[in-house]
Amino acid sequence: MKVLKNSCIAIGANIIFCIALYIYNAYMYELIYPVPGRFSTEDTIRDLTYIFFAFITPLTIGVTFSIRSLRKEKCIKILLIPNLIFSLIFLTFAGGFFILFSLVEIYLFIYSFTL
Numbered sequence: 001m002k003v004l005k006n007s008c009i010a011i012g013a014n015i016i017f018c019i020a021l022y023i024y025n026a027y028m029y030e031l032i033y034p035v036p037g038r039f040s041t042e043d044t045i046r047d048l049t050y051i052f053f054a055f056i057t058p059l060t061i062g063v064t065f066s067i068r069s070l071r072k073e074k075c076i077k078i079l080l081i082p083n084l085i086f087s088l089i090f091l092t093f094a095g096g097f098f099i100l101f102s103l104v105e106i107y108l109f110i111y112s113f114t115l
Contacts, residue, residue, distance in 0.1 A: 006068045013062035048102060055090070
């Protein structure tokens, strides 16, 4: 069995991120309806889970394998450096949204006990 190169894994992880971003936007603009009849708190929990597993995980894999590939392999750096920059920019945004949604969920949880 042939082992995949680090550069292939890094680029593939960013392609998975782009597909997940497309699906998330289609869901948010109600172009697809996977599960009807949700509550607003379940939407926040669903968003947190989706952001973590579909956005942050592939971007982290992309950053890790891009750096490993730039250090170890003799490959075309013109493709890996933009891939690394793409991953870092979107990882910053996805991490920020994850922290924001987490803080909102914690605030709503604490606020529900004060009522």
